[in-house]
Amino acid sequence: MKIRFWPALIILIVMVLTVRLGFWQRDRAHQKEQLNAQIVAFENAPVQRVGATPLALKDIEFHRVLARGTFMPDQVVYLDNRPYNDQPGFYVVMPLKIDGGGVVLVNRGWLPRNLADRTGIEPYDTPSGEVEVEGIARANASQAFELGHGGSAARQKIRQNLDVAAYAA
Structure with a gap:
């Protein structure tokens, strides 16, 4: 079986891109969790x-x-x-x-x-x-x-x- 260069390259680029987007989504989730924790802490703090x-x-x-x-x-x-x-x-x-x-x-x-x-x-x-x-x-x-x-x-x-x-x- 022969692997063609261009289709393999396109598949590799798509895989790298989707993995990178997954890390980006994870980082955004951490930012939102951090902000939420901050809001909850301030919510219970004195006025x-x-x-x-x-x-x-x-x-x-x-x-x-x-x-x-x-x-x-x-x-x-x-x-x-x-x-x-x-x-x-x-x-x-x-x-x-x-x-x-x-x-x-x-x-x-x-x-x-x-x-x-x-x-x-x-x-x-x-x-x-x-x-x-x-x-x-x-x-x-x-x-x-x-x-x-x-x-x-x-x-x-x-x-x-x-x-x-x-x-x-």
């Missing part, structure tokens, strides 16, 4: 208070945090294309002005899309005065697929994604 002194996000990401301040509803941003239970909707991201100075962004939850008017936002309540908010510190509000940057323009209330640095400016 960290967010105050006027800036905290590095890397030091508190995935930690439970507590902030006291006043919501700024005039600066709200609605993150578009965030489905929930197969229904289209928005994440409501609103700044909270912290007592003593500073601002944090709070993901206040999900709102359904007004199906009759794409830009219409269903009414919701925003507490006035001082509130206390407890949650999990995250680096971003979530990223959705976006073509170009048209859906993240700095002046729009409804955006595809939120660039925190551009929003702060």
Whole structure:
């Protein structure tokens, strides 16, 4: 039986590629297990208070945090294309002005899309005065697929994604 060179080479390349992809998948699984262990550890840790002194996000990401301040509803941003239970909707991201100075962004939850008017936002309540908010510190509000940057323009209330640095400016 004669072994042909090109078919054997192609089979060998495919075998090496699939073995390499298997190692890549294993490494990704280890990364996710490590992140999950970190999240579980922080979930049971004491709540960290967010105050006027800036905290590095890397030091508190995935930690439970507590902030006291006043919501700024005039600066709200609605993150578009965030489905929930197969229904289209928005994440409501609103700044909270912290007592003593500073601002944090709070993901206040999900709102359904007004199906009759794409830009219409269903009414919701925003507490006035001082509130206390407890949650999990995250680096971003979530990223959705976006073509170009048209859906993240700095002046729009409804955006595809939120660039925190551009929003702060």
